[in-house]
Amino acid sequence: MKILALLKRVPDTEAKILINQEGTGIKDEGVKYVINTYDEYAVEEGLRLKEKMGGTSTVTVICVGPEEATELIRTALAMGADDAVHVCDKTLERPDPFVIAALMAKAIKAEGFDIIFCGKQAIDDDMGQVQSILAEMLDIPQVNVATAFEIAADAKRATVRRRVEGGDEKVETSLPVIISCEKGLNDPRYASLPGIMKAKKKEIRKKTLADLGFSQVPGEARSTILRWLPPPKSSGCTMVKAEEMRDAAKELVRLLREEAKVV
Amino acid sequence: MANDILVFGEIRGGGIKKITKELIGAARRVSAETGGAIDTALIGAGARAAAEGLTGYGLRKIVVAEDEALARYSTEGYAAVLSDIAKRGAYSYVFLGATAMGRDLGPRVAARADGVMFSDCVDVRMEGSRCVARRPVYSGRAYIEIARSGDRQNYISIRPNNIAPAEPSGGGTPIETHASNVMRDAIRAMVTEIFPLEGGRPDLTEADVIVTGGRAMKDKANFKILEDLADLLGAAVGASRAAVDAGFAPVAIQVGQTGKIVNPKLYIACGISGAIQHLAGMRTSKVIVAINKDPNAPIFERATYGIVGDLFEVVPLLTEELKKVL
Secondary structure, three states: OEEEEEEOEEEOOOOOOOEOOOOOOEOOOOOOEEEOHHHHHHHHHHHHHHHHHOOOOEEEEEEEOOHHHHHHHHHHHHHOOOEEEEEOOOOOOOOOHHHHHHHHHHHHHHHOOOEEEEEOOOOOOOOOOHHHHHHHHHOOOEEEEEEEEEEOOOOOEEEEEEEEOOEEEEEEEEOOEEEEEOOOOOOOOOOOHHHHHHHOOOOEEEEOOOOOOOOOOOOOOOEEEEEEEOOOOOOOOEEOOOOOHHHHHHHHHHHHHHHOOOO | OOOOEEEEEOEEOOEEOHHHHHHHHHHHHHHHHHOOOEEEEEEOOOHHHHHHOOOOEOOOEEEEEOOHHHOOOOHHHHHHHHHHHHHHOOOOEEEEEOOHHHHHHHHHHHHHOOOEEEEEEOEEEEEOOEEEEEEEEHHHOEEEEEEEOOOOOEEEEEOOOOOOOOOOOEOOOOEEEOOOOOOHHHOOEEEEEEEEOOOOOOOOOOOOEEEEEOHHHOOHHHHHHHHHHHHHHOOEEEEOHHHHHOOOOOHHHEEOOOOEOOOOOEEEEEOOOOOHHHHHHHOOOOEEEEEEOOOOOOHHHHOOEEEEOOHHHHHHHHHHHHHHHO
């Protein structure tokens, strides 16, 4: 079984995000980059499926990202992925979900696949679109926000649980399919020392736009970011104090009813 | 293009979901400037009956599709119908809820239309001749304002609880039936079972009031005191990542960057310190109450009202005092 896991390089969840002087993006200095949290679940689920299927099953990591993404791809290889395709081109500046999907679709078609795992969204632009656009481009079904995955005995179908408002849905799907992963799906493994050693010898196939058959970034820009803004400031906290805690609670209830009018 | 807007409405339990009226509210803002018409599409079992509840909202028309194959949600079935409707109407904009359904469906349909999509927006407005959407990036640690380039069909998903729902404006709206040619057998991924969330409380992403507990809850059983307060307020119960990781609460109710992004009118944080990753999930709440023993907890910087104290003392008192007045 040919398993793909999609990967994106994003700022760490704890990174301090500040808008740059020009107001055209974020300050890059001091920001640590990591594998997108949800993509880790995708790599892990791919590895678990490979282990379950055994035989000649492989996990290939696909990443569209800058040169610096190489070290994160190595991390995924150290977790146990077999090889990787890294789409990397200097002309790619802040590619939107359509561009990323178009590049991935090309790379994925060249690779062939039975199943694709990816994160439910990347925690930088938080668009959560690439997987569904890809599904459309590849003409395959999609199951988003998966919290459980099970392959059928014949390996031609899978059962997926996905989170929706007010509960979970059980989805039955045929393969090939793309599954986007949610926290709770699994517990991603850490790279072991032997894994890290092995990863150094694994193949990362670098692809430029030209390698994928594009003479330029596919499609003209679909959108314009007009401005970057800091998050709205909090207007300050009213500390509710009293000698007796009961009186503080009473005062809080009064404020919520009379001032904030929310209860 | 005519600047017309299509609102993808959602149905639940035979009625219109609140997000649908919020989307109509957003569409009105845009159409007030552009003069474009607003249509609404409703797909699924009971669509026609639900549409009756929307006829007084100044819509040009409501398009319903309720074939057998659409009784339950499937990306493929709903995408086929929605893209048909969107294509026929040559809409400039298609508004969807940033809900499980809207998030799943939007990008797929936008791709089919070779359009452009902005996910998870918190505001839309006209700026000159452009429809500008505001949306958080980096989990709300920054925001961007974004507009389409050119005139591709623009899909915009809007977070629930952000835009005031439209009020009825009188008049009537014709309801059209869209005959889809979706075949159930052609759908490759299909919902076969639904497991409702236990407890019967509202969903976190839709709740007006949320009570959450952090690591200071110390134990799973202690969430009872939050549940008592939540039941009184008709609130949802949430937990911080620390509480989930410690095994006090299921991951399904985690609020934060790697959990649910919520936006209630009132958020009551109990024993939550306010790590960046938690704030990312709840910072847009209208009113935030923080109850924490540590006066230096970062949650107080974000809170509207704060009480420094032990949650095990404060929360039951708060419940008692609320009981007296509600």
